[in-house]
Amino acid sequence: MLVAADAQAAKQKNDTTGLREIAARLSSRLSSGGFGASVEVDASERPKKVRFLSAVEQKEHEAQEVEEDLAPLRRIDIIKRDSEQLSVAEQYRVDEFEAISRQLKTYFGLDFEVDHASALLNPKTPGKHHPDNLQLLLKTHNGKKNASNWPRFSFAEQKQYIEAAITLQSLVAARMNVEVVSSVKDSLLQRLEAVYGG
Structure with missing residues (x-):
């Protein structure tokens, strides 16, 4: 995935890297709710902290x-x-x-x-x-x-x-x-x- 992102980044006009492109995609998907209940976003700090939740943790969050x-x-x-x-x-x-x-x-x-x-x-x-x-x-x-x-x-x-x-x-x-x-x-x-x- 990183190799493909590096290749795409090399073709862009802006100075970027594959890692930045992957981070931007993840950020966009997070902000649009694309991961659903499988991630927890802690917005109390800057930068926001994000972590994936196990199926058990997802059920606990839903119950809470x-x-x-x-x-x-x-x-x-x-x-x-x-x-x-x-x-x-x-x-x-x-x-x-x-x-x-x-x-x-x-x-x-x-x-x-x-x-x-x-x-x-x-x-x-x-x-x-x-x-x-x-x-x-x-x-x-x-x-x-x-x-x-x-x-x-x-x-x-x-x-x-x-x-x-x-x-x-x-x-x-x-x-x-x-x-x-x-x-x-x-x-x-x-x-x-x-x-x-x-």
């Missing part, structure tokens, strides 16, 4: 993709089931967590999410959808946590975490057209403390 597709549906079912068991006061606390998360985005431009400290989809010890299991995490941190169980913040830690994020945001607030108002932050933290518990 199915699991990832079903996870949001399972999560919704768990939340619905657990929500039916919450008292009115507990549901109010859950609603407040969600509202405060949205208001941190509205007033400070920060992507906070309501996180289950003991993850609902943790394979070994799944958590419950209950206000005593909730905390606020920035979206990037929540994405890294995924289905892991982390010790829940104490309220003092939760407050420090939110204040640190707002302090960092205030350094670029003017450039982002975000007005950091201390009284809004204080009000949100008071509301959070009232429903945080534990």
Whole structure:
């Protein structure tokens, strides 16, 4: 194959080699999905890393993709089931967590999410959808946590975490057209403390 590619490269106007031609063909086939599920592409680094997968690895990847597709549906079912068991006061606390998360985005431009400290989809010890299991995490941190169980913040830690994020945001607030108002932050933290518990 290399001999044939070298011969073709010698006939081209551009300065190239057979090895470059083979690499270009492979790259083109990879980018168009020509290898299907038989290769794994790691795009997290530059240059991208590619490796062929065995038949067993292909089946594992397919099972993982199915699991990832079903996870949001399972999560919704768990939340619905657990929500039916919450008292009115507990549901109010859950609603407040969600509202405060949205208001941190509205007033400070920060992507906070309501996180289950003991993850609902943790394979070994799944958590419950209950206000005593909730905390606020920035979206990037929540994405890294995924289905892991982390010790829940104490309220003092939760407050420090939110204040640190707002302090960092205030350094670029003017450039982002975000007005950091201390009284809004204080009000949100008071509301959070009232429903945080534990």
